[in-house]
Amino acid sequence: MLNTYIEENKERFLQELIDLLKIPSISADSNYKDDVLKMAQELSKRMEEAGAENIEIIPTGGHPLVYGDKIIDPSLPTVLVYGHYDVQPPDPVELWDSGPFEPVIKKTDVHPEGAIFARGACDDKGQMYMQVKAFEAMNKTGNLPCNVKFIIEGEEEVGSENLEDIIKKYADKFSADVILVSDTGILSNETPSITTGLRGLSYVEVEVVGPNRDLHSGLYGGAVPNPLNVLSSMIASLKDEHGRITIPGFYDDVEEVSQEERDLMANAPFSKADYLKEIGLTSSMGEEGYTILEQTSVRPTLDVNGMWGGYTGEGAKTVIPSKANAKISMRLVPNQDYEKISDLFQKHFESIAPEGVKVKVTPHHGGEPAVTPVDSIEYKAASNAMEETFGKVPVPLRSGGSIPIVAMFERVLGIKTVLFGFGLGSDAIHSPNEHYGLFNFYKGIETIPLFFRNYAELKK
Ligand code: BES
Ligand code: MN
Numbered sequence: 001m002l003n004t005y006i007e008e009n010k011e012r013f014l015q016e017l018i019d020l021l022k023i024p025s026i027s028a029d030s031n032y033k034d035d036v037l038k039m040a041q042e043l044s045k046r047m048e049e050a051g052a053e054n055i056e057i058i059p060t061g062g063h064p065l066v067y068g069d070k071i072i073d074p075s076l077p078t079v080l081v082y083g084h085y086d087v088q089p090p091d092p093v094e095l096w097d098s099g100p101f102e103p104v105i106k107k108t109d110v111h112p113e114g115a116i117f118a119r120g121a122c123d124d125k126g127q128m129y130m131q132v133k134a135f136e137a138m139n140k141t142g143n144l145p146c147n148v149k150f151i152i153e154g155e156e157e158v159g160s161e162n163l164e165d166i167i168k169k170y171a172d173k174f175s176a177d178v179i180l181v182s183d184t185g186i187l188s189n190e191t192p193s194i195t196t197g198l199r200g201l202s203y204v205e206v207e208v209v210g211p212n213r214d215l216h217s218g219l220y221g222g223a224v225p226n227p228l229n230v231l232s233s234m235i236a237s238l239k240d241e242h243g244r245i246t247i248p249g250f251y252d253d254v255e256e257v258s259q260e261e262r263d264l265m266a267n268a269p270f271s272k273a274d275y276l277k278e279i280g281l282t283s284s285m286g287e288e289g290y291t292i293l294e295q296t297s298v299r300p301t302l303d304v305n306g307m308w309g310g311y312t313g314e315g316a317k318t319v320i321p322s323k324a325n326a327k328i329s330m331r332l333v334p335n336q337d338y339e340k341i342s343d344l345f346q347k348h349f350e351s352i353a354p355e356g357v358k359v360k361v362t363p364h365h366g367g368e369p370a371v372t373p374v375d376s377i378e379y380k381a382a383s384n385a386m387e388e389t390f391g392k393v394p395v396p397l398r399s400g401g402s403i404p405i406v407a408m409f410e411r412v413l414g415i416k417t418v419l420f421g422f423g424l425g426s427d428a429i430h431s432p433n434e435h436y437g438l439f440n441f442y443k444g445i446e447t448i449p450l451f452f453r454n455y456a457e458l459k460k
């Protein structure tokens with residue numbers, strides 16, 4: 001009955017997603033504020049049609065969140081579905097093969113049955129919409145086994161900074177037994193996995209100021225501090241020859257993973273050759289003594305995300321810039337605290353500045369790392385659901401990405417999360433030509449109701 005409903009409506013589900021992908025809900029860019037709001041409004045209509053009640057567009061200090069619920073029986077458990085309808089900026093737009101907000105379906109090697117190309121296709125409109133459509137299918141066929149609440153926010157890609165106040169304010173309204181999030185990935189379409197941890201994030205912007213104006217690089221070059229040269233060597237010194245971060249105290253709170261977890265990771269079906277090939281590399285580079293899976297999940301790291309200054313236009317202009325800037329992210333693991341890390345960074349960065357330049361460090365948003373349990377009812381419900389639809393027991397694996405609300409929900413509301421995502425590493429999220437496999441979209445819609453069924457059953 002439920003599967004028949006999905007089968008009969010799958011074309012419409014896809015068409016609705018395509019329509020949502022046309023709205024450029026870019027949370028980081030204030031020029032798109034109206035589109036972000038329009039996206040919230042369209043989504044709330046779709047949720048209402050799916051059968052959600054008490055729909056509300058809740059304002060925050062920034063972009064609003066969309067709430068809806070369906071309480072069938074207060075004595076039954078409640079699943080809180082979290083997702084985000086905002087997307088990353090599409091830049092650099094010229095590297096897209098088709099418009100980032102003009103969705104097209106194309107076949108790829110990884111997705112022979114087709115994938116939908118658009119910003120947000122996988123992260124997170126496509127995945128969030130699987131939840132809405134799975135709910136619709138359960139609801140319309142009388143198969144909803146427990147209560148559902150939806151929080152779909154519009155500020156995940158900018159750090160969910162206003163969400164904490166809202167969830168504190170609405171703590172009763174948002175109360176639930178478990179949080180279900182489809183905003184992560186699986187190892188491959190043949191090998192399902194469940195994300196069991198996320199890294200935290202400390203994000204800082206730095207500025208180095210030298211001379212009071214841009215200078216002729218011939219007349220002054222050789223005698224003055226060049227902010228771009230200085231910034232480059234300061235940044236280069238943040239990692240040593242072993243790939244370790246040199247900020248004093250940076251590793252103090254890092255929780256070492258157990259040998260058991262390391263063995264598990266070593267046995268995960270991961271191919272270094274395929275990993276490198278897919279991103280066009282011949283070699284990896286990272287902290288010595290750890291595997292790629294470890295380096296990108298249970299170890300912290302530091303990366304420049306952008307750097308600018310001086311002349312970057314066409315041709316050659318001879319100039320020593322007055323200023324140089326960079327945006328730097330640090331991915332954190334349990335039990336690192338992002339505010340403490342931002343502080344340590346700031347102190348260290350200021351201390352290594354050579355005489356003659358001024359250094360300014362501005363911390364941006366952050367997020368706490370999170371680990372989710374694997375020995376819980378909810379993990380079992382998720383694992384059994386995937387086993388049923390993929391024909392294989394999913395591998396538990398921590399991810400290197402960040403979703404700050406996971407730790408926040410646990411800290412503020414005391415609710416644990418199940419990360420039930422279906423994206424692939426090759427889906428190019430945050431990159432040009434982001435896409436989401438139709439296989440993955442439909443697999444999610446098929447698997448999510450099984451989670452609900454298993455969870456309601458196991459909670460009895
Ligand atoms: N959905 C991603 C995070 C993710 C992707 C986790 C794949 C695991 C697997 C999320 O939208 C994201 O991009 N988060 C940001 C953090 C935020 C504070 C800007 C990130 O990780 O950069
Ligand atoms: Mn996301």
Ligand code: MN
Pocket residue numbers: 088123157429430
């Ligand atoms: Mn994202």
